[in-house]
Amino acid sequence: MGTSRFTRPKGLDGESTPNLFVANCGPAVGLSLDEIASAFCKFGEVCGVYPADESGARVIVSYSEVGSAQAALKALDGHSCSDLGGRVLHIRNSILRPPSQVKDSVSVCLLDSELGIPGIYLLHDFVTTEEEEELLAAVDGRPWKSLSKRRVQHYGYEFLYEARNVNTEQQLGELPHFVSPILEKISLFPHIEKAEDVTLDQLTVNEYPPGVGLSPHIDTHSTFEGLIFSLSLAGPCIMEFRRYSQGTWLPSSLSSTGMQEQNPDYCSSFTRRSIFLPPRSMLLLSGEGRYAWHHYIPHHKVDMVRDNMIRRGSRRVSFTFRKVRAVPCQCEFPQYCDSQK
Missing domain, CATH: 3.30.70.330 (RRM (RNA recognition motif) domain)
Structure with a gap:
């Protein structure tokens, strides 16, 4: 803290x-x-x-x-x-x-219904403790790529941090077999409309050591489709969401991680919400929550959740599933959309 x-x-x-x-x-x-x-x-x-x-x-x-x-x-x-x-x-x-x-803070929600952001849903205990152990063992048996503060693995398509995109002509192959049970459960996610395409072809595994988080960003509209699933394993954290009052996307606001980061000098006024992500929970970003709200993991070793101080543990591993976009984004939030700028 x-x-x-x-x-x-x-x-x-x-x-x-x-x-x-x-x-x-x-x-x-x-x-x-x-x-x-x-x-x-x-x-x-x-x-x-x-x-x-x-x-x-x-x-x-x-x-x-x-x-x-x-x-x-x-x-x-x-x-x-x-x-x-x-x-x-x-x-x-x-x-x-x-x-x-005294740094300002925001109340931490435990349920997505308390969060009140359209399109953001959280399911607790999406996987069992045994499945969690199997998933962690599977990625630990494969090579990691080191970034400045965390380690990553890419499957399906590699995210090109310099180009801030994926190369659709260089597919790494199908998603690994050890996530097949997760993909089956995702297809039955209760908040997905039947007409929506839940075919996912890109997976990024992130390993966060204690105290490491993410800067506020929106996953680039032109790169990924509208459903983003993130499974939290090994350790907890809180995720904050920010809706900026102006929110116009600027090329200079793209970070080295390839995500659309808000330029703080351009827009300093925003609405904040926060939710606790326990281990084995699955978060869905869709609709307004995916396209118009920046998400952010504070760089804390300890989070305050309802007057309880919760340590993040020795590591947190996230599995983020996405679908690479084949055509320009035509979402209802053009002020945040690089395809429409």
Whole structure:
């Protein structure tokens, strides 16, 4: 996260505050924020428990009264806390950062119905844990291509990052046999209209190490058709969606990854939504959600989801299935469409 409203300042140990920096305490050591609040509320009213940093092992406990914080500090610092599994806590006073240092956030949805973006759907437990293990073993048995911050594999067609497109004359072959069960399940996806073509011929496998995400982008209209499926494996993350108020596509906004990235100097006003993607879930981008909303994975090691701090794990692997476009895009969102510009 790195954007906690609190900090442990140097030389503050002699100054009493209602906020405590607590080390050896947090989701990374098996303690939820609710469990921590329950243990500390014995000393007074707890206003909130917040992540202190990205480690997941340090939190800020904020009391309504200074006296409550100091009572907790005296009783728990350096001692085993039976209410928190016997962990020995290390506690110091903390202060509130100026509001200018607080980064804005957006509420994280758990269901696509809460997200409210037309064309975006999420199915939990799309594959079983056994299928997940088999898919990961299959890609780990094949060569990876290293990018600057992550590793990728391409099947069907290779995405040409320099040209920002695929070469339809150089097909790599059919999609690998180990994804055949996934393709069969996709054909039965409940939110697909019968008239829509669900034939998919391009697969990109991305491996994200901890803290690595994606910049805001729309998959290039002229390159891929309107249905994009993304299966999350191994680790969770949150995905944010942004609808820019102007959103005109500019050639200079194409990134080195070949995706259409919004130029922040051109358009700074946007609507934000966010959803939690657990392992084994399948995300469908279609319609407005695919063509008009940028999607983005924050570069975090820890995500805040409904007051719970969730670590992303040692890796996250995504399988993104698409269909290469054979004719120019004629979508209903020309302001975002490179084919219509």
